[in-house]
Amino acid sequence: MEIKVLKFGGSSLADSNQFKKVAAIIKSKDSRRYIIASAPGKRDSGDQKITDLLYESYILSQKNEDIDEIFKKIEDRFNRIIEELELDFSLKDEFKKIKSSIYNHIGMDYILSRGEYLNSMILAKYLGYDFIDAEKRILFSEDGTLDRQNTDLVLGELLKKHKRAVIPGFYGSMSDGTIKTFSRGGSDITGSIVARAVEADVYENWTDVSGMLMADPRCVEEPKVIDLITYKELRELSYMGATIMHEEAIFPVKQSGIPINIRNTNLPEDKGTMIVAKARSENTDRIITGIAGRTGFTTIHIEKDMMNQEVGFGRKVLKILENHSIPFEHIPTGIDTMSIIVNSNLMVDNKEVIKNEICKTVNPDIIDIEDGLAMIAVVGRGMVEEKGTAMKVFSSINKASINVKMIDQGSSEINIIIGVDEKDYILALRTIYSEFVE
Incomplete structure (x- = not known):
């Protein structure tokens, strides 16, 4: 049976309407079995990302200032998603634990990771999938780098027991159990790690664009979408600032020869960009990528x-x-x-x-x-x-x-x-x- 790992970015899971789009995409193919969720992103240009709100809460607490007002925004955002999805589900105890952790100055990585954690719990409930916390499954070495070997072993063995699951992106844990996050955009890395651990056939990275563009749209008017690009070509373009996903997310799947498909949550019929290990030079109708x-x-x-x-x-x-x-x-x-x-x-x-x-x-x-x-x-x-x-x-x-x-x-x-x-x-x-x- 084909296995696909899907990662959905913050804009793809910003509100209940986006959740419904995501669920329709996942349910449309039986092979879409393992889902990585980001924290809710902006709903519009004037909105705030949940991770930014969590960071503000953390900074206020460090100054011994009150966080009630800003934390209420976080609670309301998640509760609204739950209510509009008509779920029989409550995050009340989780909110209480997180708020207490902020006041008690628990590490910043723990606080910043809670957006992905809570959003994944909601998505798992909505889909009827198992929820698997990334804590103690995605492992970091003492120097703060990813422990690839043990992560592959632990995560691979665990996911064999779960036919379908939702895993929070962006974080894992150190050997002492403390939460450790990747840099911003790190949910891309989580998706890549999961794809390698389950030996996926494809890693689908769902965002708000229909693939990688041939040039910067701020400089070139309506550049065309790249249909197919190799890891080597992507590396050359990324070095010059062309980004479509977190650069560190390339290596785990590249080493395993797993292709990445960049897709648009809002236009799921678009094929997007396929990133592959190798492609013959003659198999393209364009001289440049x-x-x-x-x-x-x-x-x-x-x-x-x-x-x-x-x-x-x-x-x-x-x-x-x-x-x-x-x-x-x-x-x-x-x-x-x-x-x-x-x-x-x-x-x-x-x-x-x-x-x-x-x-x-x-x-x-x-x-x-x-x-x-x-x-x-x-x-x-x-x-x-x-x-x-x-x-x-x-x-x-x-x-x-x-x-x-x-x-x-x-x-x-x-x-x-x-x-x-x-x-x-x-x-x-x-x-x-x-x-x-x-």
Whole structure:
């Protein structure tokens, strides 16, 4: 029997109407057996997420201030969902326990996790599924990282005993039993962990968009949806800021070869985006899969005659950055030149110090440090077999009178990265997208 694990985000479970949509999706296929629920998200632009309300309650309690008013909002939100779903169910005792925990300054992770916990209890009741608390099932090591091996063992054995279940997202527990949360958006990770533990055929991640878009809709008007993308392509686009789910959620299912299907709760008939381990380059009608970019980069440009013959030159320069805890993004080089691209935020307070250290250590002929660089990644498995892709990228940029300041192509040949002035960033994105898509 096919097994599907489904994760529903906060917008998908924001109110009773959304609960009904979610239930219809789950019940439409018998294979949809394990459900991961997020805390209720915003119902509209002026609304507050339950997790934010819980955080506010926690902060007020730390200041020894009254939380009755804000906690009443939390209770009312959940009670309204229960009432409108006509459930014979009460969270009164749970509310009392959580409120007491806040006043007694129980750990913040515990408080923040209660939105997922309560929402999952309601969803399990509404569906008639078993409720399985993530506490003591998703396990963290003493250093705060996920204990993958023991989690797979404990969770896998438990879920074999439950044909259908709802599991709260976002949290697990440490070895001492205290609650530990993932970073925001961590329900994606929980879904991925559950999918691997039950050896699912598909991990469906339901949200409020119909898949991953080929470009940022804030920069490109109505970009097309990506039908199929590989984990490798997704990694390249995610690095440049294209996000559709928590990045850490990719690895558990990637290692197990489980595909992810990004779907829209509000438009369940849309097929969304399928994320897979491998796809043949010829099995696509598009040369590129997507375009993404980021601003806020700094270039450290170094020139020195006979640099290529000076053993350890690059290592010495990178060691200086390492000593300042600055990772590099890219290193385009020539025979006598070396450029290092770094995040501008990491250079703000020590730019001159680093420049002086480089001068003292490797004695360059020229060194310039320039801010205001934007980087754009053009990604696609179709580029491997297609001749002239780079020419199309640079031709489109040239026609828009944009100066290219950096070029880098990965050895996998599925991406081309270019650097442009930040002032040209949006125009460059639009120009490249139009060249390949429109």
